[in-house]
Amino acid sequence: MATLYHGKMAAIYDAMYQTFVDYDEEYEFYNSFIQEHNCKSILEIGSGTGNLAKRFKEHHQDYTGLDYSESMIAIARERNNNVTFIQGDMRDFNLEKQVDAIIITGRSTSYLTTNEDINETLASLFNNISDEGIIAFDFIDANRFIPYINKNQKIIHQAQHEGINYTRESHWETTTADNFMVDWTAKYYTNLNGKKDLIADDFSTVRVFTLNEIQLFLYINNFEIIKTVDRKTYAYDTYVIVAQKKKS
Known part of the structure; x- marks a missing residue:
């Protein structure tokens, strides 16, 4: 895990x-x-x-x-x-x-x-x-998610909390593992006064x-x-x- x-x-x-x-x-x-x-x-x-x-x-x-x-x-x-x-x-x-x-x-x-x-x-x-x-x-x-990510190579989510604007840019890629596996890469940004700053990135393999x-x-x-x-x-x-x- x-x-x-x-x-x-x-x-x-x-x-x-x-x-x-x-x-x-x-x-x-x-x-x-x-x-x-x-x-x-x-x-x-x-x-x-x-x-x-x-x-x-x-x-x-x-x-x-x-x-x-x-x-x-x-x-x-x-x-x-x-x-x-x-x-x-x-x-x-x-x-x-x-x-x-x-x-x-x-x-x-x-x-x-x-x-x-x-x-x-x-x-x-x-x-x-x-x-x-x-x-x-x-x-x-899997039947809905894999076709979805194949059509959407980059998925962007935006959120605002306590006056801070956040953006998450996700990239999903199916793997050739035995099970239905997906590699998830995500970058997290804050947006302040038009400036976009990378605050973290993350990687997971999920099923x-x-x-x-x-x-x-x-x-x-x-x-x-x-x-x-x-x-x-x-x-x-x-x-x-x-x-x-x-x-x-």
Whole structure:
């Protein structure tokens, strides 16, 4: 798994995504599944800088956040007093007590680049979810995303936060790896008084999936899908899967 969003990248990510993502809507979306299945305790994987954590706390829900990046968690803890955040790896974690809902947000599944990564993650979810609990996660749809990036060699996102204008220029390139893999190069700029300054650059290799792949991974790891949502996002359409442990 890539080492993501450490140091200043965590703060830059946080600033830009305040504009990209409607976190109130994001909370309502995931909370609808949580309420539908009467889940009392929630783990968010990919909790980042704590934007959803803030909403769960405001609604007095039993919430825990888990993220791979210590820098992201540091921001989240500053933002959310009396909320538990764990620095950890979704492929291998053990909670003190099983929870009723585990959500993986922000397309964090993209960083599970091998089949072993995915199977280990699903095994961890299975072990840490209650028998009647749910898992919910999004993923990048290969059938839509690969044609999109082939037509759009450079993708530009702009955001404004606390009076600062940010630009992110992304370049995506499919690789010849065994799975559906994409190399992502991004440059981040500030724009002040017409002057564009490079403040950071980043590189990641991510995995995109077909819906059928995800269905099969869940099946062989003893989950059954109870809902598939075709969802629009700020960048491109994706799928969100809601699943439970198979009934014996």
